[in-house]
Amino acid sequence: QVQLVESGGGLVQPGGSLRLSCAASGNIFTIYSMAWYRQAPGKQREFVAGISSGGSTSYADSVKGRFTISRDSAKNTMYLQMNSLKPEDTAVYYCHARIKPVAVPANDYWGQGTQVTVSS
Numbered sequence: 001q002v003q004l005v006e007s008g009g010g011l012v013q014p015g016g017s018l019r020l021s022c023a024a025s026g027n028i029f030t031i032y033s034m035a036w037y038r039q040a041p042g043k044q045r046e047f048v049a050g051i052s053s054g055g056s057t058s059y060a061d062s063v064k065g066r067f068t069i070s071r072d073s074a075k076n077t078m079y080l081q082m083n084s085l086k087p088e089d090t091a092v093y094y095c096h097a098r099i100k101p102v103a104v105p106a107n108d109y110w111g112q113g114t115q116v117t118v119s120s
Contacts, residue, residue, distance in 0.1 A: 002026035002109050004095050009114030016118070017083045022095030022111050024076040032098040032106065034071060034078040038091035038116075045094070049080060063089075085118045092116075 008020040024031060035050035049059045049069040057069050068081040078095060092113040100106035 004111035006111040006114040020080040034097045040091040
């Protein structure tokens, strides 16, 4: 079945950069959209950035101009390039995808999350 696996998180100083990846695998028929969410301790999970199958992108106001979402359709992999990182970006980052597997209805899938810590 479908699985999302994230990588690329870590510890970085303010102003630094990280590149997150999320690879989808399994019995995939089509991926309609992919997105990144994040959740800081004591806070609700929030939308960060999303990309459609047609390449349209959207961003939370808090990350516009600093983060860039992209997708390599051939590899079923989504990326989040994070520049000019701030301490308030510290959170667990989760990848999400709306995927239709072969022979079953479309569903929402989540990765396990990867920790991003921005601290001096």
